[in-house]
Amino acid sequence: MKLSGGKWTVAACLLFASLTLGQVKAQDVAEPETPFVLEGRVWASKRAFIESGMRCGTPNPTLDEIADIDSVVRKRLLVSPSVNGGTINVYVHVINRGTGIENGDVPDSQIREQIKVLNDAYASTGWSFNLASIDRTTNARWFDMQPGTLAERQAKKALRKGTAEDLNLYTANPGGGLLGWATFPWSYEGNPDLDGVVVLYSSLPGGTAAPYNEGDTATHEVGHWMGLFHTFQGGCQAPGDRVDDTPYERSAASGCPVGRNSCPMKPGDDPIFNFMDYSDDACMVEFTGGQTVRMNESFTTYRQGK
Numbered sequence: 333m334k335l336s337g338g339k340w341t342v343a344a345c346l347l348f349a350s351l352t353l354g355q356v357k358a359q360d361v362a363e364p365e366t367p368f369v370l371e372g373r374v375w376a377s378k379r380a381f382i383e384s385g386m387r388c389g390t391p392n393p394t395l396d397e398i399a400d401i402d403s404v405v406r407k408r409l410l411v412s413p414s415v416n417g418g419t420i421n422v423y424v425h426v427i428n429r430g431t432g433i434e435n436g437d438v439p440d441s442q443i444r445e446q447i448k449v450l451n452d453a454y455a456s457t458g459w460s461f462n463l464a465s466i467d468r469t470t471n472a473r474w475f476d477m478q479p480g481t482l483a484e485r486q487a488k489k490a491l492r493k494g495t496a497e498d499l500n501l502y503t504a505n506p507g508g509g510l511l512g513w514a515t516f517p518w519s520y521e522g523n524p525d526l527d528g529v530v531v532l533y534s535s536l537p538g539g540t541a542a543p544y545n546e547g548d549t550a551t552h553e554v555g556h557w558m559g560l561f562h563t564f565q566g567g568c569q570a571p572g573d574r575v576d577d578t579p580y581e582r583s584a585a586s587g588c589p590v591g592r593n594s595c596p597m598k599p600g601d602d603p604i605f606n607f608m609d610y611s612d613d614a615c616m617v618e619f620t621g622g623q624t625v626r627m628n629e630s631f632t633t634y635r636q637g638k
Contacts, residue, residue: 370509370541387544387584387610389479389506389513390556392565398574401518408633414625415632417458422447423465423493426533427504429472436475436505436533440466445537446501449547450554453607457624459558461499467491477530478506479513489525496520496638497631499557500528501550503536511535511549514556517634529553546613555608559630560623562610563603568595575622578603588615 365377393401424443428436443466450461469491477483492500496517506512512531520527534541535549564581565573572580579600585592588611592602603609607616608623619627 370544387509387511388552388556388562389510390516390553391479392562393516395566395571398561398571402574404518405629405633409629412632414628415636416628417460417624418631419460419462420497420499421464421494422450422461422499422501424463424467425487425491425500425502426466426468427474427477427487427491427502428468428470428533429475429505430470436503437468437470438503438533438536438539442536442538446547446550449537450551453548453551454554454619457619457627459627464498465493475505476507477504478508478510479530484530485526488528492525492528496524496527496635499554502528502530503533504530505533506530511541511544512553514553516556517559517630520634520638529557543612543614548607548613548616551607551616555619555623555627558627559634560608560626563606563608564610568598573608575620575626577620577622578606578608581609584610585615586610588612 368377424446426436426438426443428438431437433439444463447461447463454460469487471487473483474487477487487502487504488500491502494500510532512529512535514529515523515527529550531549531553532541532544533539535544535547537545537547539545541549560575561573562584563573563578564584566580567582568580572578579602580595580598581602582594585602585604589602589604592604593600594602603620604611604615605617606623607619609616
């Protein structure tokens with residue numbers, strides 16, 4: 333009844349919810365307002381942390397930007413068939429402020445486990461990840477980099493390897509509760525040096541950023557790098573996340589609220605088990621077929637051969 337890493341299957345979660353909640357919907361049960369602590373910073377509750385917008389620093393594109401992106405994809409697919417999965421080389425850059433895990437110098441064993449988490453998460457999509465190299469840099473300013481800063485630009489320009497088809501994964505300590513961020517595939521052409529994914533070093537499997545320490549911050553951010561939006565993109569309004577088989581969701585989920593339905597006028601409960609929501613790592617277990625198609629088409633258009 334469990335996935336690798338001790339995760340509950342969707343069926344097991346639903347069974348547990350039916351036994352414990354009966355006919356009461358999870359969204360009708362108030363989330364306990366207990367303090368939530370992540371890496372020394374305190375929020376009033378986990379919901380307050382989610383609503384602060386600090387979990388994922390990947391920007392949400394506008395409707396016009398999304399329309400332009402999808403138009404380019406459609407034109408490309410008229411002249412070139414979409415790839416159907418593949419293997420992506422991963423260059424891991426460990427940025428730290430000194431020796432020891434407490435300073436961000438995560439061991440190779442955690443990195444290898446992170447690659448395993450990615451491979452398990454993306455197995456159903458046909459995509460896999462090959463650890464190409466690991467390098468280590470001691471730089472306190474880069475260690476604390478945040479999206480859009482000079483430190484980010486300098487670190488990535490100095491460390492990035494490979495082409496648009498290769499994933500550069502940086503571990504750092506963004507601070508303020510930020511777990512990670514990514515660049516979208518369509519950003520590569522205009523700024524290839526910035527391409528890649530940054531994650532909080534303690535979000536790697538076995539890290540201290542519970543309940544976000546099973547490696548799915550990287551899973552989520554790589555989803556963006558592959559062209560996916562948040563499942564709550566656009567709320568209850570069409571076109572949402574541009575994927576037909578992920579139900580609409582008014583706002584990001586917190587914890588694992590089985591049965592949550594924040595868009596009752598739309599079909600289906602919220603996709604809280606999806607890697608592109610904000611649920612706890614243990615709750616996120618799936619990508620959909622539609623998301624797989626979007627990843628394939630985005631990779632074909634914006635990364636293949638670039």
